[in-house]
Amino acid sequence: MESVISGKALMTKNNTFIYDKDNDISADDLSAMISKNESLSNDYNRDYNYYVGNHKVLKGRRNKLRPDNRIVANIASELVDTFTGYFMGIPPKITLDDDTQNDNLQHWLDMNSFQDKLAEVSKQSDIYGRSYMLLYQDEQANTKVAVLPPTNAFMIYDDTVEQLPLAFVRYGRDAETNEINGTLYTAAEIKSFSGNGVFTDSQINVFQNVPAIEFFNNEERLSLIDKVNTLIDAYDKALSQKANQVEYFDNAYLKILGMQLPKDKNGNVKLDMLGNQIIYSPDNMNGNVDVGFLEKPDGDVMQENYLNRLIDNIYQVSMVSNLRDEAFSGNSSGVAIQYKMLPMQNMAATKERKFTQALRNLLAVGFKLGTIAEVPEDELYSALKFKFTRNMPRNDADEAATAATLNGIVSKETQLSVLSIVDDPKKEIERMQEEEKDGILQNIDIQNQAMKNMEGAEDEKNTEEQA
Structure with missing residues (x-):
C-alpha cells in the first residue's frame, strides 16, 4: 500500500x-x-x-x-x-x-x-x-x-x-x-x-x-x-x-532492640560510630535482646x-x-x-x-x-x-580434502574457490601455471647441464684413448 x-x-x-x-x-x-x-x-x-x-x-x-x-x-x-x-x-x-x-x-x-x-x-x-x-x-x-x-x-x-x-x-x-x-x-x-x-x-x-x-x-x-x-x-x-x-541490601538497616548502649557524658548514645542506618530501642516488649540486620525480600x-x-x-x-x-x-x-x-x-x-x-x-x-x-x-x-x-x-584440512575430491570433476577455478585461504582463484591459477612453467624450465636446464656433463666426459674419454 x-x-x-x-x-x-x-x-x-x-x-x-x-x-x-x-x-x-x-x-x-x-x-x-x-x-x-x-x-x-x-x-x-x-x-x-x-x-x-x-x-x-x-x-x-x-x-x-x-x-x-x-x-x-x-x-x-x-x-x-x-x-x-x-x-x-x-x-x-x-x-x-x-x-x-x-x-x-x-x-x-x-x-x-x-x-x-x-x-x-x-x-x-x-x-x-x-x-x-x-x-x-x-x-x-x-x-x-x-x-x-x-x-x-x-x-x-x-x-x-x-x-x-x-x-x-x-x-x-x-x-x-x-x-x-x-x-x-x-x-x-x-x-x-x-x-x-x-x-x-x-x-x-x-x-x-x-x-x-x-x-x-x-x-x-x-x-x-x-x-x-x-x-x-x-x-x-x-x-x-x-x-x-x-545496593539496597548493602545499605541494610541495623536493628538494636532491648539492649542498652553506652552513653557519653551528656547522656547521649553514641550511635554515630555505627552509621546512620540504625534502628535503636533499649526497650523490647518481649524483654529479649534482638540485634541484627532487617531482612528484605530476595527475588x-x-x-x-x-x-x-x-x-x-x-x-x-x-x-x-x-x-x-x-x-x-x-x-x-x-x-x-x-x-x-x-x-x-x-x-x-x-x-x-x-x-x-x-x-x-x-x-x-x-x-x-x-x-x-x-x-x-x-x-x-x-x-x-x-x-x-x-x-x-575454518578447518583447512577439511577444505583441502574437499578441494582434492573436486579434482577432475569441476574447473580448477571452482576447485580453488572452496579454499578460504585463496582470495582470488584466477590469480592463484596464474601463480600455479607460473610455478609449473618455472619447474619445466628448471628441469630443462638440469637436463641440458647433464647432457653437457656427459658430452664433456665423453670428449675427455676419447682424448685419453687417442693419447
Missing part, C-alpha cells in the same frame, strides 16, 4: 519513495520527501543510539531517595558486530571472467578500499535497515565510491512494476542558518538545491544512470535492532533493578530467570547466534555448530542475494563509463561473479 506525501510523491509501507517516471521531480515534492525522510531519521537515530549504547534506560529524571543505577548491556552492538563479522568478515570475491578486465576490476576495488566500504554498508544496513553507495568522479576523473547512511540520503524509485531507481537525493543542514541544501542525482543530470528544494545549478551526469544503489537486508528494510529494541529496553531495566537491589532467582529469558529471546528473535552460549562450548563437531547457527545462516543467505543484486547494479553503472573496466554492455551482468564466504572457524 502506498501513501501520498505531496503531489506525485508517494511512500510505500517499507518507507520507500516512489515518483511518477514521466514527470520531473518538482521543488515542492522534493522538499516534502526531504521532510518525510527527516521524520524517518528519528527512527534511524534511535537505532544508532541503541548501537552506541545510548539506551532508553539512561534517560529520565533520577530518583534521589533510593538507589537508581542505570546500566546498559550493549547487546545491540554485539548483535550488529557479530552478524556483520559473520557475513562480511571475509571479504566477498568479486571477479570477471576475462583476465584483463578482472585485473582492472581488482585494481579499482583496491584503490577504493571497496571491501572496507562494503563492510560499512553491511553494518549500516544492520543498524538502519538500509544504506547507500554513491559513485562519483573526482578531480582526476577517477571513479570513486562513497557510503551514505539513510539519515541524510534516500533513493526515489519510479512507479513502474520494476520500481527502477529514478533519482537519488543527498542533503544536509547548514550549521549557521539550519537551511537544507543538497544534490539531486538523476540519469541525465546532477542538480544542486538549497532552501525548500529550490534548484540552483546543474551539470551533466557522465554515468547516464542514477549513480547510487540502495543496499538492504530484506524487502521490509527491517534492521537487526528494530526486531529486538523492546527486549533490549526490558533487559536494561531488569539489570538496573538488579543493581539497585544489590534473586526470579530476576536471574527473567534476565536469562530476555537474553534468549533477544538472540532468538534477532536470529543471531549467541556465541557465548553453552551450546558452543566443548568439542562440538563442525556440522553440529552449523545446525546451531542455521537461523543466522538463513538470514545471511537472504542478505547475500540482496547484496549480490545491489553490487551487480552498482558495478554495471561504473562499467558503462569505462573507468573501472571495459566490459561490453551485453556482458555487464553475466560476466560478474560473486563469491561470499561466511566467517566461521
Whole structure:
C-alpha cells in the first residue's frame, strides 16, 4: 500500500519513495520527501543510539531517595558486530571472467578500499535497515565510491512494476542558518538545491544512470535492532533493578532492640560510630535482646530467570547466534555448530542475494563509463561473479580434502574457490601455471647441464684413448 506525501510523491509501507517516471521531480515534492525522510531519521537515530549504547534506560529524571543505577548491556552492538563479522568478515570475491578486465576490476576495488566500504554498508544496513553507495568522479576523473547512511540520503524509485531507481537525493543542514541544501542525482543530470528544494545549478551526469544503489537486508528494510529494541529496553531495566537491589541490601538497616548502649557524658548514645542506618530501642516488649540486620525480600532467582529469558529471546528473535552460549562450548563437531547457527545462516543467505543484486547494479553503472573496466554492455551482468564466504572457524584440512575430491570433476577455478585461504582463484591459477612453467624450465636446464656433463666426459674419454 502506498501513501501520498505531496503531489506525485508517494511512500510505500517499507518507507520507500516512489515518483511518477514521466514527470520531473518538482521543488515542492522534493522538499516534502526531504521532510518525510527527516521524520524517518528519528527512527534511524534511535537505532544508532541503541548501537552506541545510548539506551532508553539512561534517560529520565533520577530518583534521589533510593538507589537508581542505570546500566546498559550493549547487546545491540554485539548483535550488529557479530552478524556483520559473520557475513562480511571475509571479504566477498568479486571477479570477471576475462583476465584483463578482472585485473582492472581488482585494481579499482583496491584503490577504493571497496571491501572496507562494503563492510560499512553491511553494518549500516544492520543498524538502519538500509544504506547507500554513491559513485562519483573526482578531480582526476577517477571513479570513486562513497557510503551514505539513510539519515541524510534516500533513493526515489519510479512507479513502474520494476520500481527502477529514478533519482537519488543527498542533503544536509547548514550549521549557521539550519537551511537544507543538497544534490539531486538523476540519469541525465546532477542538480544542486538549497532552501525548500529550490534548484540552483546543474551539470551533466557522465554515468547516464542514477549513480547510487540502495543496499538492504530484506524487502521490509527491517534492521537487526528494530526486531529486538523492546527486549533490549526490558533487559536494561531488569539489570538496573538488579543493581539497585544489590545496593539496597548493602545499605541494610541495623536493628538494636532491648539492649542498652553506652552513653557519653551528656547522656547521649553514641550511635554515630555505627552509621546512620540504625534502628535503636533499649526497650523490647518481649524483654529479649534482638540485634541484627532487617531482612528484605530476595527475588534473586526470579530476576536471574527473567534476565536469562530476555537474553534468549533477544538472540532468538534477532536470529543471531549467541556465541557465548553453552551450546558452543566443548568439542562440538563442525556440522553440529552449523545446525546451531542455521537461523543466522538463513538470514545471511537472504542478505547475500540482496547484496549480490545491489553490487551487480552498482558495478554495471561504473562499467558503462569505462573507468573501472571495459566490459561490453551485453556482458555487464553475466560476466560478474560473486563469491561470499561466511566467517566461521575454518578447518583447512577439511577444505583441502574437499578441494582434492573436486579434482577432475569441476574447473580448477571452482576447485580453488572452496579454499578460504585463496582470495582470488584466477590469480592463484596464474601463480600455479607460473610455478609449473618455472619447474619445466628448471628441469630443462638440469637436463641440458647433464647432457653437457656427459658430452664433456665423453670428449675427455676419447682424448685419453687417442693419447
